[in-house]
Amino acid sequence: xxxxxxxxxxxxxxFELANFLPFLLNQAAExxxxxxxxxxxNRYGMLRTEWRVLFHMGMYGQxxxxxxxxxxxxxxxxxxxxxxxxxxxRFLIRTRDAQDRRVEHLDLTPAGEAAxxxxxxxxxxxxxxxxxxxxxxxxxLLRAMLxxxxxxx
Amino acid sequence: xxxxxxxxxxxxxxFELANFLPFLLNQAAExxxxxxxxxxxNRYGMLRTEWRVLFHMGMYGQxxxxxxxxxxxxxxxxxxxxxxxxxxxRFLIRTRDAQDRRVEHLDLTPAGEAAxxxxxxxxxxxxxxxxxxxxxxxxxLLRAMLxxxxxxx
DNA sequence: TATTGTTAGTTACAAAATCAACTACTACGC
DNA sequence: GCGTAGTAGTTGATTTTGTAACTAACAATA
Numbered sequence: 001x002x003x004x005x006x007x008x009x010x011x012x013x014x015f016e017l018a019n020f021l022p023f024l025l026n027q028a029a030e031x032x033x034x035x036x037x038x039x040x041x042n043r044y045g046m047l048r049t050e051w052r053v054l055f056h057m058g059m060y061g062q063x064x065x066x067x068x069x070x071x072x073x074x075x076x077x078x079x080x081x082x083x084x085x086x087x088x089x090r091f092l093i094r095t096r097d098a099q100d101r102r103v104e105h106l107d108l109t110p111a112g113e114a115a116x117x118x119x120x121x122x123x124x125x126x127x128x129x130x131x132x133x134x135x136x137x138x139x140x141l142l143r144a145m146l147x148x149x150x151x152x153x
Numbered sequence: 154x155x156x157x158x159x160x161x162x163x164x165x166x167x168f169e170l171a172n173f174l175p176f177l178l179n180q181a182a183e184x185x186x187x188x189x190x191x192x193x194x195n196r197y198g199m200l201r202t203e204w205r206v207l208f209h210m211g212m213y214g215q216x217x218x219x220x221x222x223x224x225x226x227x228x229x230x231x232x233x234x235x236x237x238x239x240x241x242x243r244f245l246i247r248t249r250d251a252q253d254r255r256v257e258h259l260d261l262t263p264a265g266e267a268a269x270x271x272x273x274x275x276x277x278x279x280x281x282x283x284x285x286x287x288x289x290x291x292x293x294l295l296r297a298m299l300x301x302x303x304x305x306x
Numbered sequence: 307t308a309t310t311g312t313t314a315g316t317t318a319c320a321a322a323a324t325c326a327a328c329t330a331c332t333a334c335g336c
Numbered sequence: 337g338c339g340t341a342g343t344a345g346t347t348g349a350t351t352t353t354g355t356a357a358c359t360a361a362c363a364a365t366a
Contacts, residue, residue: 015273015276015277015280016212017208017211017212017273017276018212018305019280019296020276020280021185021280021283021284021295021296021299022182022185022186022189022276022279022283023208024296024299024300024303025178025181025182025185025186025299026182026186027226027299027303027304027305028178028182028299028300028302028303029175029178029179029181029182030226030303031226031302031303031304032174032175032178032302032303033175033178033179036175047352049352049353052176055170056170059169059170064314064315065314065315066313066314066315073180073183075353075354075355076314076315076316077315077316077317077353077354077355078353078354079315080314080315080316080317081316081352081353083315084316100313100314100361100362101360101361101362102313102314102315102360102361102362103313103314103315103361104314104315120168123168123173124168126175127172127173127174127175130174130175130302131174133298133301133302134298134301138294138298141291141294141295142174142295142298143172143174143177145286145287145291145295146174146177146178146180146181147171147177147181148286148287149181149184149185149283149286150177150180150181150183150184150185151180151184152171152180200321200322202322202323217344217345218344218345219343219344219345228323228324228325229344229345229346230323230324230325230345230346230347231322231323231324232345233344233345233346233347234322234323234346236345237346253331253332253343253344254330254331254332255330255331255332255343255344255345256331256343256344256345257344257345
């Protein structure tokens with residue numbers, strides 16, 4: 001009788017966790033966001049949740065907290081707190097909808113717009129810098145694969 | 154006189170948050186680790202920090218907390234607390250170095266080894282599933298690019 | 307117009323991450 | 337040896353996140 005019906009160990013050992021995609025993705029994400037993080041942190045005292053909200057508003061204009069949550073895949077409590085802090089610091093203003101008084105429309109203030117444009121330009125430069133490691137075809141493929149993995153339609 | 158000497162808005166608007174590498178990497182990392190997270194969480198009651206320590210020890214054998222921190226890019230307090238919990242649950246044992254009594258050598262117990270092998274096999278299957286979206290050449294390129302971005306030598 | 311269900315957003319409390327200070331120890335310079 | 341500086345790892349205080357329960361408002365139905 002064979003004493004081992006499971007896969008042989010040799011087949012198991014060729015898997016290196018150092019190549020595990022969730023691990024690699026995480027390391028790359030953390031490393032690649034460090035330098036940019038320092039900018040919005042030091043220059044505007046923002047947290048990651050806050051710059052994400054700011055960016056979505058800068059890109060898409062007036063939004064509600066719910067819409068931001070859907071687009072950014074952020075939980076509503078995260079959005080709520082980020083909006084609160086951005087409102088306190090006068091980066092955005094909230095106005096109740098007249099028809100449906102549950103919803104709030106959020107708009108960037110001029111200060112918010114300015115911060116958005118500033119950070120957007122930093123982000124653009126930073127992205128170029130990251131992409132410089134690769135050919136443009138490689139980067140395009142990378143983005144497409146990441147979108148697929150992230151479940152972005 | 155021209156009234157606008159800065160770059161025209163059209164050139165600025167080509168920035169898409171959805172293409173910003175740190176953002177994409179983060180979304181992909183988060184989405185792709187969700188399903189796997191449930192396994193080590195539900196099956197072993199581990200936190201992400203703990204699973205990371207376990208997996209580094211499984212890969213490289215005996216290590217010190219400092220080495221784990223360097224390889225996994227985890228802050229020493231995170232490592233310290235993860236090691237503490239893994240030791241409490243008898244997944245690893247700590248032994249003081251005889252020469253330098255500040256350092257502790259960490260080794261997986263048989264239970265720790267078993268958990269490591271189990272999770273590694275789950276990870277392997279999961280990795281295959283993620284990679285199925287792409288050709289094998291694409292996946293190899295993706296891993297190489299992620300390693301580069303992560304600063305893994 | 308009461309009843310039930312649903313939605314937008316907030317709040318409360320627990321879990322976890324972060325940062326600074328701390329203990330115990332080693333190593334260097336004198 | 338003695339003082340100073342540096343290192344491995346821990347602890348405590350503060351901040352941030354996650355989960356659930358909550359408030360206020362709307363909508364459908366009877």
